[in-house]
Amino acid sequence: MIKPLIFFLSFFILLYNIFPQSISENYKVADWFNFKDAAITYTFDDNCTNQLKKVVPIFDEYNYKLTLFTVTNWNPDWEGLRKAAGNDHEIASHTVSHPFLDKLTENELESELKNSAELIHANIGKEEPLTIAYPYCRPGKLSLIKKYYIAARGCQGYIEKKTPSDFYNISSIICGSEGPVKTVNDFNARAEEAARLKGWCVYLLHGIDDDGGYSPLSSDTLRKSLDYLKNNEDRFWVDNFINVVKYIRERNSLIINETYQSNDTIIFTVNDTLDDNVYDFPVTLRRKIPAGYQSFLLLQKNKELTSKVIQENEQNYVVFNVIPDSSEIIFIKNETVKIKDELKDRDFKSGRLNNYPNPFNNSTNITFSLNEPDVVKLTIYDILGRQVDSISKIYASGLHRLVYYADKLTGGIYFYTLDTSRGRLGVSKMSLLK
Numbered sequence: 001m002i003k004p005l006i007f008f009l010s011f012f013i014l015l016y017n018i019f020p021q022s023i024s025e026n027y028k029v030a031d032w033f034n035f036k037d038a039a040i041t042y043t044f045d046d047n048c049t050n051q052l053k054k055v056v057p058i059f060d061e062y063n064y065k066l067t068l069f070t071v072t073n074w075n076p077d078w079e080g081l082r083k084a085a086g087n088d089h090e091i092a093s094h095t096v097s098h099p100f101l102d103k104l105t106e107n108e109l110e111s112e113l114k115n116s117a118e119l120i121h122a123n124i125g126k127e128e129p130l131t132i133a134y135p136y137c138r139p140g141k142l143s144l145i146k147k148y149y150i151a152a153r154g155c156q157g158y159i160e161k162k163t164p165s166d167f168y169n170i171s172s173i174i175c176g177s178e179g180p181v182k183t184v185n186d187f188n189a190r191a192e193e194a195a196r197l198k199g200w201c202v203y204l205l206h207g208i209d210d211d212g213g214y215s216p217l218s219s220d221t222l223r224k225s226l227d228y229l230k231n232n233e234d235r236f237w238v239d240n241f242i243n244v245v246k247y248i249r250e251r252n253s254l255i256i257n258e259t260y261q262s263n264d265t266i267i268f269t270v271n272d273t274l275d276d277n278v279y280d281f282p283v284t285l286r287r288k289i290p291a292g293y294q295s296f297l298l299l300q301k302n303k304e305l306t307s308k309v310i311q312e313n314e315q316n317y318v319v320f321n322v323i324p325d326s327s328e329i330i331f332i333k334n335e336t337v338k339i340k341d342e343l344k345d346r347d348f349k350s351g352r353l354n355n356y357p358n359p360f361n362n363s364t365n366i367t368f369s370l371n372e373p374d375v376v377k378l379t380i381y382d383i384l385g386r387q388v389d390s391i392s393k394i395y396a397s398g399l400h401r402l403v404y405y406a407d408k409l410t411g412g413i414y415f416y417t418l419d420t421s422r423g424r425l426g427v428s429k430m431s432l433l434k
């Protein structure tokens with residue numbers, strides 16, 4: 001155990017010594033998605049009829065995502081829930097039979113937790129739900145809840161800070177006739193408070209209009225509260241419960257490393273320490289734009305990342321979203337139009353050009369096929385689009401494997417093109433380890 005630990009630590013110490021300041025000075029992780037001031041989540045309990053009939057269509061209109069905490073043996077409208085899940089609303093657990101969880105035996109509790117998740121999974125067709133809302137806001141035995149869920153909602157009535165102190169009892173505020181949030185002004189005031197606190201406001205709703213549910217709220221009030229958030233979209237991030245949980249956990253465990261730096265190229269990775277099967281939500285980052293980067297490319301897996309440029313205290317930053325552990329990002333000064341055009345040209349999905357192994361050490365195999373005999377020219381470019389190597393050879397028709405020996409090159413990322421007299425076979429990228 002000790003040796004791997006020392007290796008692990010020295011790895012990080014090494015990285016820390018190489019790029020200690022650049023990371024903290026150059027990068028900033030957004031507290032909330034797209035650098036908004038607050039996160040706002042609407043959650044709905046107890047399968048009240050108008051949640052699917054009225055609320056989901058309203059949220060779809062605004063393109064906002066909500067969470068429906070479903071009691072699985074209270075005759076849920078599975079077809080309606082499936083449709084809602086298809087529009088990326090979260091269908092999560094509110095147990096099987098809505099008991100007081102703290103009054104159950106361990107076996108009873110486990111079957112409430114497990115069976116509700118399995119039923120939702122079986123009926124919705126997506127992965128098992130990862131969050132739960134406690135009936136009557138009363139938690140049960142934590143070790144069992146942790147076994148099935150990554151977060152749980154209570155209803156303590158306060159706005160959560162930017163990181164909840166307890167992911168297994170995240171506070172929500174009851175809305176409607178029985179709660180403190182009844183009017184549009186109440187909603188707007190809570191949203192503003194969340195923005196002031198840079199926090200997370202979770203609403204808990206039940207009945208809508210006259211569907212007979214607990215603590216009813218009018219759909220008109222709900223719509224007006226969404227209007228306010230839409231009109232202030234630059235400050236409020238509205239999303240469902242699970243997405244906000246994922247965002248917080250990812251943002252708090254993010255590790256950014258710059259693995260390559262030159263005057264015109266920066267390569268960095270964005271990782272976290274979490275399970276990638278669960279934590280797959282994009283995190284918002286900004287990076288200082290170095291002087292001289294009048295125009296640039298931000299590439300991940302050879303595709304341009306959507307980004308925008310913002311200015312703060314006369315410093316320019318590029319803002320972008322990235323899923324942690326997804327793959328390295330190349331931030332490159334765009335001097336050569338040529339390479340940009342070629343990057344756009346390439347069609348990676350078709351798999352026309354492929355080299356293996358990749359990354360490679362010294363030699364790699366490039367496969368291609370020809371309909372007719374032809375001269376094939378392989379050209380290697382560095383990351384700035386400068387030609388660094390080329391070879392030409394005549395090939396017969398058919399499938400071929402060209403072995404490229406990178407004796408001339410130093411370690412790094414290169415682009416290559418393969419051309420014939422009849423045209424280009426493709427463009428791709430390779431990483432040389434030396």
Ligand SMILES: [Zn+2]
Binds near residue numbers: 045134
């Ligand atoms: Zn309930």
